[in-house]
Amino acid sequence: MEEIDARLRQEKVKKFEDFVDRRLKPDLVKAIAQRDKVFQQQKVFSDLKMNIESLAKNGVTRLRSMVNLGSEVYVQADVPDTRRIFVDIGLGFHVEFTWSEALEFISVREARLARQIDEYTHLIANIKAQIKMVCEGIRELLQIPAE
Amino acid sequence: MGAAVRGTITSLETLFPPDEAQKAARRVEEAIADRRNELLRVQGFVSDNSSLINLVRTLPEELSHDIMVPFGSAAFFPGRLVHTNEFLVLLGEGYYAERTAKQTMEILQRRGKALEGQVESLKATMVDLEAEAKFFDSTAAEAAEGLVEIREEYVEESEKKAPGSDSLDSKRDDMQMPDEDEEYARIMARLDELEKEELEDGSTSDYDNEENMAGDEVEDAESSSSFSTSDLKHEILEIKHKSEHPVQKARGQGQEMLGSIVSKQTGGITEQPLTDQPFSGDSKMQFPAVAHSFSNSGQSFSKEVSRSSSSDAKFSFSKIEDSSNSTSRQISDWVSSGHKAFTGSIIEHDLGLPPIQSAKSKLGQASDSSSSKPVSRFKMQKGNR
Numbered sequence: 192m193e194e195i196d197a198r199l200r201q202e203k204v205k206k207f208e209d210f211v212d213r214r215l216k217p218d219l220v221k222a223i224a225q226r227d228k229v230f231q232q233q234k235v236f237s238d239l240k241m242n243i244e245s246l247a248k249n250g251v252t253r254l255r256s257m258v259n260l261g262s263e264v265y266v267q268a269d270v271p272d273t274r275r276i277f278v279d280i281g282l283g284f285h286v287e288f289t290w291s292e293a294l295e296f297i298s299v300r301e302a303r304l305a306r307q308i309d310e311y312t313h314l315i316a317n318i319k320a321q322i323k324m325v326c327e328g329i330r331e332l333l334q335i336p337a338e
Numbered sequence: 339m340g341a342a343v344r345g346t347i348t349s350l351e352t353l354f355p356p357d358e359a360q361k362a363a364r365r366v367e368e369a370i371a372d373r374r375n376e377l378l379r380v381q382g383f384v385s386d387n388s389s390l391i392n393l394v395r396t397l398p399e400e401l402s403h404d405i406m407v408p409f410g411s412a413a414f415f416p417g418r419l420v421h422t423n424e425f426l427v428l429l430g431e432g433y434y435a436e437r438t439a440k441q442t443m444e445i446l447q448r449r450g451k452a453l454e455g456q457v458e459s460l461k462a463t464m465v466d467l468e469a470e471a472k473f474f475d476s477t478a479a480e481a482a483e484g485l486v487e488i489r490e491e492y493v494e495e496s497e498k499k500a501p502g503s504d505s506l507d508s509k510r511d512d513m514q515m516p517d518e519d520e521e522y523a524r525i526m527a528r529l530d531e532l533e534k535e536e537l538e539d540g541s542t543s544d545y546d547n548e549e550n551m552a553g554d555e556v557e558d559a560e561s562s563s564s565f566s567t568s569d570l571k572h573e574i575l576e577i578k579h580k581s582e583h584p585v586q587k588a589r590g591q592g593q594e595m596l597g598s599i600v601s602k603q604t605g606g607i608t609e610q611p612l613t614d615q616p617f618s619g620d621s622k623m624q625f626p627a628v629a630h631s632f633s634n635s636g637q638s639f640s641k642e643v644s645r646s647s648s649s650d651a652k653f654s655f656s657k658i659e660d661s662s663n664s665t666s667r668q669i670s671d672w673v674s675s676g677h678k679a680f681t682g683s684i685i686e687h688d689l690g691l692p693p694i695q696s697a698k699s700k701l702g703q704a705s706d707s708s709s710s711k712p713v714s715r716f717k718m719q720k721g722n723r
């Protein structure tokens with residue numbers, strides 16, 4: 192009787208461990224990677240906002256920059272008019288904005304990205320909580336006293 | 339026999355459990371997949387590099403190019419490329435160099451070569467890994483089939499013989515037997531050779547005799563100066579003559595001539611079986627010591643011959659051997675070291691002496707047909723005649 196009990200308990204523990212290892216942990220890794228991606232986007236847009244603000248503050252209408260051709264080979268590029276800027280709005284679309292329009296779009300976009308980050312953070316916390324709970328369940332099954 | 343089991347038999351399954359081998363094969367496969375990804379990445383670099391070279395080549399063709407100038411990664415301005423023959427190339431560690439289109443292309447081509455080298459090394463590694471995977475797979479398959487590995491320690495020849503000799507001795511008479519057999523085989527081979535010569539003599543006997551005569555005359559002239567050489571020649575002639583003797587006697591092919599020649603040239607040994615006369619005087623004068631020993635051995639053998647049938651090949655043959663042996667023993671005592679070639683050949687006979695004598699005695703007791711030894715073609719022919 193006790194042997195069967197022990198065997199059943201072993202099977203259950205194994206099932207829980209498999210759930211943690213094969214489902215929850217990969218999910219967690221994926222969620223963290225996605226959140227990092229959103230963080231990067233947020234940084235890109237905050238940089239863009241800063242650059243446009245500095246352009247507006249300095250009243251720069253003509254710009255000389257270096258374009259990366261790939262493999263760290265740069266060529267000089269000339270921008271005759273900086274007042275019109277094409278901004279990536281997602282899904283491969285770029286919209287022509289003025290500086291003020293661009294700043295407005297960027298603030299909307301930043302808010303959305305912040306919301307996405309919050310969602311991912313919640314998701315990550317959720318997964319972590321689930322992992323913790325399953326681990327607690329395993330501890331109970333093995334009748335190890337709580338720390 | 340307890341000594342039979344020297345090696346160890348190990349099942350391949352115990353050495354390489356099939357699942358373990360398969361696991362190893364899987365790991366190697368994973369390594370191959372990694373390398374393949376790396377290879378794809380590097381090949382991507384290579385194609386990027388070549389397209390960039392093309393771009394750098396075409397850029398200076400125009401004074402300016404209309405492009406969208408990136409402004410961060412999420413925005414760009416409409417603009418154009420200016421100074422299309424000026425490139426800023428990263429040299430590494432944050433250092434940039436200003437180069438022309440041509441110079442930039444050279445740099446990029448050098449980078450391309452390095453990338454090609456990487457691709458080659460990756461391919462070589464992948465080939466190695468694939469071979470390894472194949473080996474693991476085949477090992478797993480073989481282990482599953484139940485193959486065994488047989489391993490036997492190498493034992494020195496002498497060590498092997500030492501423990502085995504006890505049992506060998508009990509089974510066989512002694513260790514000399516194989517030597518005896520070997521000696522016997524050699525003798526038989528020589529007899530066959532002599533027989534062949536004899537057959538040739540049969541066809542060209544006159545010519546051969548003349549040749550012998552001429553050769554011996556020369557030897558005679560030399561014999562005073564070079565003792566041993568002439569002795570050896572004599573001996574060879576003697577052997578030849580003796581083996582020829584019974585047949586030729588029966589056939590009567592120029593025997594008198596040959597016999598007289600031989601008797602003149604070689605002294606008592608060859609002459610005695612034929613004529614029962616002692617050695618001729620002149621040869622005795624030339625080399626008294628040898629002649630003496632020759633006469634002794636020759637006399638003793640002539641007695642034996644007279645007891646047995648004169649046409650017995652075995653006897654005439656063994657007599658030859660014995661006479662040569664006695665000669666060698668005598669000669670090797672006084673021959674100088676400058677005649678090694680001669681002594682060497684004689685000593686070979688000396689080594690063969692005991693087995694031959696035993697063979698002779700055996701044959702003397704038993705009849706030729708009942709002998710345990712294989713009968714040579716030569717002897718069989720003699721026996722039939």
